[in-house]
Amino acid sequence: MTKNINEREIEKFSNMSYDWWNPNGKFSALHSINPIRIKFVLDIIFKNYGLNPLKDRTLKKIKILDVGCGGGLISEPMAKLGAHIQGIDADIDSIKIAKEHAIKENLKIKYSNENLDELIADNLRKFDVIFALEVLEHVDYPDDFLSKIASLTKENGLVFISSINKNIKSLLLAKYIAEYVLNWVPRGTHDWNKFINPSDLEKMMFKNSFELISCKGIIFNPMTLNWKIGKDTSINYITAFKR
Numbered sequence: 001m002t003k004n005i006n007e008r009e010i011e012k013f014s015n016m017s018y019d020w021w022n023p024n025g026k027f028s029a030l031h032s033i034n035p036i037r038i039k040f041v042l043d044i045i046f047k048n049y050g051l052n053p054l055k056d057r058t059l060k061k062i063k064i065l066d067v068g069c070g071g072g073l074i075s076e077p078m079a080k081l082g083a084h085i086q087g088i089d090a091d092i093d094s095i096k097i098a099k100e101h102a103i104k105e106n107l108k109i110k111y112s113n114e115n116l117d118e119l120i121a122d123n124l125r126k127f128d129v130i131f132a133l134e135v136l137e138h139v140d141y142p143d144d145f146l147s148k149i150a151s152l153t154k155e156n157g158l159v160f161i162s163s164i165n166k167n168i169k170s171l172l173l174a175k176y177i178a179e180y181v182l183n184w185v186p187r188g189t190h191d192w193n194k195f196i197n198p199s200d201l202e203k204m205m206f207k208n209s210f211e212l213i214s215c216k217g218i219i220f221n222p223m224t225l226n227w228k229i230g231k232d233t234s235i236n237y238i239t240a241f242k243r
């Protein structure tokens with residue numbers, strides 16, 4: 001068993017994996033933020049690889065790894081653009097749901113119940129882009145996790161990480177209000193002690209030879225009930241790193 005496979009964390013998601021593709025269900029918050037996550041990563045991928053989003057409209061030369069893919073919310077949009085995508089997750093039930101949904105959508109995605117160590121053991125598997133979205137706050141040893149991601153990234157490749165900042169504001173809003181008042185996510189989903197601030201994330205990625213190219217906040221507007229990308233990273237944020 002690898003250092004970052006926490007059985008309690010896996011069980012949390014296994015118990016609600018059936019609901020991955022229900023936009024009003026237990027993963028409704030992820031469904032809500034998914035469009036802005038997709039735009040953020042695509043803008044940077046197209047720019048990094050010199051692709052014209054209006055002319056090319058394809059990622060057919062891009063090899064992507066989605067770590068902690070869940071039901072495939074970010075994998076499927078990438079597959080629809082032609083990317084060669086592999087999704088891995090420690091929860092076998094989520095992988096089952098992801099496979100079933102991809103078949104229903106007629107998408108070619110390689111989903112597997114693998115861990116990073118197993119991918120590293122196969123030296124042929126390196127990726128242009130790696131996603132670790134809403135995953136870091138669920139791992140026990142982020143340094144170890146990020147070093148393994150780094151070893152799977154090609155030179156000049158990109159790593160996208162989204163997570164939750166660690167401060168009193170995030171404890172109140174991302175933990176207690178989100179889980180116990182608004183019921184955006186099931187109670188007990190997050191452990192504030194595992195939250196990480198962007199500056200610490202940047203230091204860990206720098207040790208693995210990555211430079212930060214973008215860090216933005218994922219911000220909820222209580223008046224419009226919509227999410228947007230902005231400068232405020234005090235709660236949810238998304239980053240892009242280049243090797």
